[in-house]
Amino acid sequence: MIILAFSLRYFQLATYPATLYGDEQAFAWNAYNILKTGADEYGTKIPLEFRSFDDYKSPLPVYLLVPLFKFLGMNAYSIRLPVVIFSTATVPVFYFLVKIFLKRKTALIAVFLTAVSSWHIHLSRGYFEATISLFFMIAGFYYLVRRENSKSIILSAGFLALSAYSYFTPRILLPVLLPLTAVYLNYYKKGSWKKTVRVFLLTALMVSPLVISVFSGYGLSRFQKLSVGFSQSVAESVKKERRTSLLPDFIKPVLHNKYQTRIKMTLDYYLEQLSPNFLFIYGDNSLRYFLGGRGMLYLWEYPFLIAGLYYLFRQKRFVFWFFLIWLLLAPLPASLVGKPFAVRSITMLPPLYVFIAAGIHFFFRRFAKISLTGTMVLSFTAALFMVFYLMRYYLEYPVYAATWWGWENKAALDYAAAKQEDYERIFISDFYSGSALAYAVYNSVDPDSYRLAKAEPVTLSDGRHFLKIGKYYFGSLDLNNKRLEEKVIPDKSLYIGRPEEPAGEDEILASDDGRLIFVVHDTLKKDCYIEKRKAC
Structure with missing residues (x-):
C-alpha cells in the first residue's frame, strides 16, 4: 500500500505539473534565503511567519525545504519532494488510527482508498502545505486516542502543534475539535477527558510562540486577506437584496444586513462542502487545486459512504460519533472565508474514508455469498476510475490547466x-x-x-x-x-x-x-x- 501511494505521488514529480505556481515559488524562495543568508526574503532572521506576498505563510513548510536545497539544490523536484514524503507517510499513520477503532480489514480498505484518492494525490504533487499539516493532524489524533501514558500525550500534542505550524486551518479547527473530543471520549470512557485536556493545554503551550507572533505582528492579515472576497460578496448581496425589496426603507436594514447575509452565506458554503455536488460531481472549480468537472471523491464511493454511515450508526456508535464530529467540523475553517476549497477542506478526508471503508466492509459481510464476484466487480470499477483519473491528469490537465500553474x-x-x-x-x-x-x-x-x-x-x-x-x-x-x-x-x-x-x-x-x-x-x-x- 505504501509503495502504491508513493508511486502515484512520486512519478514524474518535477514534470507534472510542468511549472511552479506562485506559492510554491514563495515557499522555495524564502527557504533558499534562509539557507543562504539565515533570513527570509525581507531580511527577517529565522521568522515564525513568512511575510511573502503579505499573506504571512506558515513556518514549517519553509524550514522543511532548507536541508533539501542544501543537498539537492532549488528545483521543482526538491521543492515538491517533502509533500510526497509526508503524504505517503499519511497512509501507514492513518492505518494505525483506524485500526484502534475498527478491524484490520477495514483499516486496510481505508488506507487503500487514501492511497488511490484523486483528492489526496492531486494535493501531493504540488507544494501544498495543507497536505503536510494533514499528516501531523492524523498522527496527533492517533496518539490522542491510543492508551494513556505521558509519552502519547507529548507525542499527540507535538504532532498537533506541528499541524498548526504547517497550515492555518488547524489553528481554527483544533480549538473547537479537541474540547468536543474530550467531552465525547469521556462520555464513552469515564476519565479519558483528562488526557485530552492535557493534550489540549500542551498543544496550546507549544503553539503559543506562533500565536504571539500572529497577534503581535501582521499574521492575522492572512485570514483578513482570505476574507476580503467573502466580505465583498456579502456587501454585493446586501445591496442587491435591498435594491430588489419593496419593503419600507426603515425595515430593509433589519432584514437585509451584512450580519444576516454573512451567516447565511457561511452556512451555504459549509453545507456545500458536505454536499454530493462537491464531493462526487463537480468538486473544486479551481484548476490549480483539482482537475475540474469531477467530484473530489470517486463516484463509485458514494453508495458505500451511505452504507458506512448506516452501519457504524447501528453497530459502532462510538466510532460513528467520533468521526462524524470530525467530519462536521472539518469544513468550518473554509466556510468562514469563502466557497468550498479542496486545500482548506482536506481535513475531511480521514472521516470520509473511514465511513466509506466501513460501508465496503459492511456490504461484503452482508452479502457474503457474492463476496468473490463483488470483490472482482468493485476492484475493476475502482481500477477503471483510477485509470480515467490518471489519463486526464497526465494527458489533458497539463494543457487546459497550464495557466493556473x-x-x-x-x-x-x-x-x-x-x-x-x-x-x-x-x-x-x-x-x-x-x-x-x-x-x-x-x-x-x-x-x-x-x-x-x-x-x-x-x-x-x-x-x-x-x-x-x-x-x-x-x-x-x-x-x-x-x-x-x-x-x-x-x-x-x-x-x-x-x-x-x-x-x-x-x-x-x-x-x-x-x-x-x-x-x-x-x-x-x-x-x-x-x-x-x-x-x-
Missing part, C-alpha cells in the same frame, strides 16, 4: 533564455505578477542580489521603473503606437510585453485555447527588416 511567466522566461545570448537587455512585463520571483527561483539567483534589485529598481530615461537582475528587466514599457515610433525599446533588446500592447515581431500563445499571452518586440528583427539584411 504560473505557465505564463515560465513561457516568457523560456522564450527569453533561448535567445538571451543575442541581446544586451531583455525586458519582461510584470503583467502576470511574479515574473521576477519566478526568474529568481528557476535560476537560483543570489538572495542578496535579488533583495538589492527590489530595493533599488533602475529607472529608464522616460521614468519607468524596472527590477533589474543581470540583463533582465522586469516591468512594463507600456507600449503604444506613439511610444513605438519614439523607439522607447533600447537597441539590441528583447521586450516581452502585455497582450494588449501593439503587436510585435512574435507572440506567445496559451497552450489551451491559443489566446494571446505575450507580444514580443525584437529590435534585432526590426533592424533586419529595415536594413533587409540576409544574415537575419
Whole structure:
C-alpha cells in the first residue's frame, strides 16, 4: 500500500505539473534565503511567519525545504519532494488510527482508498502545505486516542502543534475539535477527558510562540486577506437584496444586513462542502487545486459512504460519533472565508474514508455469498476510475490547466533564455505578477542580489521603473503606437510585453485555447527588416 501511494505521488514529480505556481515559488524562495543568508526574503532572521506576498505563510513548510536545497539544490523536484514524503507517510499513520477503532480489514480498505484518492494525490504533487499539516493532524489524533501514558500525550500534542505550524486551518479547527473530543471520549470512557485536556493545554503551550507572533505582528492579515472576497460578496448581496425589496426603507436594514447575509452565506458554503455536488460531481472549480468537472471523491464511493454511515450508526456508535464530529467540523475553517476549497477542506478526508471503508466492509459481510464476484466487480470499477483519473491528469490537465500553474511567466522566461545570448537587455512585463520571483527561483539567483534589485529598481530615461537582475528587466514599457515610433525599446533588446500592447515581431500563445499571452518586440528583427539584411 505504501509503495502504491508513493508511486502515484512520486512519478514524474518535477514534470507534472510542468511549472511552479506562485506559492510554491514563495515557499522555495524564502527557504533558499534562509539557507543562504539565515533570513527570509525581507531580511527577517529565522521568522515564525513568512511575510511573502503579505499573506504571512506558515513556518514549517519553509524550514522543511532548507536541508533539501542544501543537498539537492532549488528545483521543482526538491521543492515538491517533502509533500510526497509526508503524504505517503499519511497512509501507514492513518492505518494505525483506524485500526484502534475498527478491524484490520477495514483499516486496510481505508488506507487503500487514501492511497488511490484523486483528492489526496492531486494535493501531493504540488507544494501544498495543507497536505503536510494533514499528516501531523492524523498522527496527533492517533496518539490522542491510543492508551494513556505521558509519552502519547507529548507525542499527540507535538504532532498537533506541528499541524498548526504547517497550515492555518488547524489553528481554527483544533480549538473547537479537541474540547468536543474530550467531552465525547469521556462520555464513552469515564476519565479519558483528562488526557485530552492535557493534550489540549500542551498543544496550546507549544503553539503559543506562533500565536504571539500572529497577534503581535501582521499574521492575522492572512485570514483578513482570505476574507476580503467573502466580505465583498456579502456587501454585493446586501445591496442587491435591498435594491430588489419593496419593503419600507426603515425595515430593509433589519432584514437585509451584512450580519444576516454573512451567516447565511457561511452556512451555504459549509453545507456545500458536505454536499454530493462537491464531493462526487463537480468538486473544486479551481484548476490549480483539482482537475475540474469531477467530484473530489470517486463516484463509485458514494453508495458505500451511505452504507458506512448506516452501519457504524447501528453497530459502532462510538466510532460513528467520533468521526462524524470530525467530519462536521472539518469544513468550518473554509466556510468562514469563502466557497468550498479542496486545500482548506482536506481535513475531511480521514472521516470520509473511514465511513466509506466501513460501508465496503459492511456490504461484503452482508452479502457474503457474492463476496468473490463483488470483490472482482468493485476492484475493476475502482481500477477503471483510477485509470480515467490518471489519463486526464497526465494527458489533458497539463494543457487546459497550464495557466493556473504560473505557465505564463515560465513561457516568457523560456522564450527569453533561448535567445538571451543575442541581446544586451531583455525586458519582461510584470503583467502576470511574479515574473521576477519566478526568474529568481528557476535560476537560483543570489538572495542578496535579488533583495538589492527590489530595493533599488533602475529607472529608464522616460521614468519607468524596472527590477533589474543581470540583463533582465522586469516591468512594463507600456507600449503604444506613439511610444513605438519614439523607439522607447533600447537597441539590441528583447521586450516581452502585455497582450494588449501593439503587436510585435512574435507572440506567445496559451497552450489551451491559443489566446494571446505575450507580444514580443525584437529590435534585432526590426533592424533586419529595415536594413533587409540576409544574415537575419
